[in-house]
Amino acid sequence: MNLEVRHLAFRHPNASSDLFSDVSFQLPAAGFHALFGPSGVGKTTLARMLTGDIRNFHGEISRDGSRRVLYTYNLERLPGWSSVRRHIEETAPPARRRQAGELIAEFGIEGCVDARFSRLSMGQQNRANLVRYLLQEFEVLIMDESLANVDELTREKIILKIKALFPERCFLYISHNVAEVARFCGRVLVLRAASKAPQVVCIQGADQAAERPAPPPQLLERAMLEIVHAA
Amino acid sequence: MLLRRIYQFLMIYALGIALLLALKYGLGLSDYVVPGPGEIGRTAAVYAGPYLLAVLNTLAVAILGHLLAIGLATAVAILGRLTAWVGSFIRTAAYNIQAYPIVAVAPIIFILLGDGLASRLLIAAMICYFPLLLSFIGIFSEPVSEIEHFYESTRRTTWRLQIKIRAFENVHKISTVVVGSATMAVVGTIVAEFIAATAGIGYSIRIALYQSDLAKILVALFLIGVVTSLYLVSLEGLGNALQARLRRS
Secondary structure: OOEEEEEEEEOOOOOOOOOEEEEEEEEOOOEEEEEEOOOOOOHHHHHHHHHOOOOOOEEEEEEOOOOOEEEEEOOOOOOOOOOHHHHHHHHOOHHHHHHHHHHHHHOOOOOOOOOOHHHOOHHHHHHHHHHHHHOOOOOEEEEEOOOOOOOHHHHHHHHHHHHHHOOOOEEEEEOOOHHHHHHHOOEEEEEOOOOOOOOEEEEEOOOOOOOOOOOOHHHHHHHHHHHHHHO | OHHHHHHHHHHHHHHHHHHHHHHHHHHOOOOOOOOOHHHHHHHHHHHHHHHHHHHHHHHHHHHHHHHHHHHHHHHHHHHHOOOHHHHHHHHHHHHHHHOOOHHHHHHHHHHHHOOOHHHHHHHHHHHHHHHHHHHHHHHHHOOOHHHHHHHHHOOOOOHHHHHHHHHHHOHHHHHHHHHHHHHHHHHHHHHHHHHOOOOOHHHHHHHHHHOOOHHHHHHHHHHHHHHHHHHHHHHHHHHHHHHHHHHOO
């Protein structure tokens, strides 16, 4: 196991009730997984705990072998003083600069990366930001609504590309799209209100990949029903 | 922008002159108290040249003082954001010190430094320094988390990068504060010259006051208004050009 969370409990300062009462789950070292749940249930807070940004919680988070856990969210911006391409190239480690061009082309932003970030549409901005993160050194990347405002076909292409290019890394995809997480994710962690037990339910997704045939519709439907039922 | 600012100034100036003349003729005041239009015109013809040089002298000191204040405020604000307590200490100190009217402190500066360039420069800088400092501390201490998050999580954050991001994101605010404080720098220089100096338009106004010559004071005010408007328009132009350049892709 790569990431293991045991008996996590947390309450925001000045809040009257717990956000997490007893959260426990495990994630394998590699794979494309999802964190799913209704708005306000604590997905982003949990992600911040996994990265180490929030530390004042009870319980234990074990990052065995995962020294670098990165978190990216869909409202991030690139500085506006130079083009998106230049920023991506400047922030990519030298060994990964060659991969930048491939990701830019595969993510469908080749035509706009020479403009400044503010000139891009929201979907293009999210893709450019994601490219920047994918080029970094990390063991776990938490993608919080990172593909928001991107059309369904492009999202599908991007997720399959990420799975093909980085099979040795662990991704935790935060999304509200049941069909998407059921289809592309290996494990779907459904986070529920603190009053429910267990607070996290782990459901097996169809884990579709480019090199494998599409999963049968029955499998997808079952995964989707389980996710919706658990949430 | 230039024409608008000049029009605005001319309108206010004309209103002021009209009010003075209305008082003069309404209350039957003598030319000694409020000079007539002819007297003002004749004074302008004789003193416009030397007074323009005096205003330019004042403006040069004001610009130097303004630059000094901008540099100092930037440096202190950058230091102020290093740690929470240093920032808090500088902010509190700045709020307390700015509560003192610099004009009240000015005599101490003149006693220590005499009435030369250094005193004028220091007073001009001090008058516009604190508003600049408080704004810069606010700008440089406020994280732009949606941009800085990436650099922090990938451990690339340096203080230079942090300042660059925050300054870039607040360039409009910085430009407005710099233009606003320019007026204060000019006012500060004139006040310093008025209290104790041997050059500049404030010094000329003090002499005119001793002579009870309102016509000279009105000519000086006209030139101060025109030259200050030109300076502010130049600063606004620079700020707009910088912002336009930053926005271009």
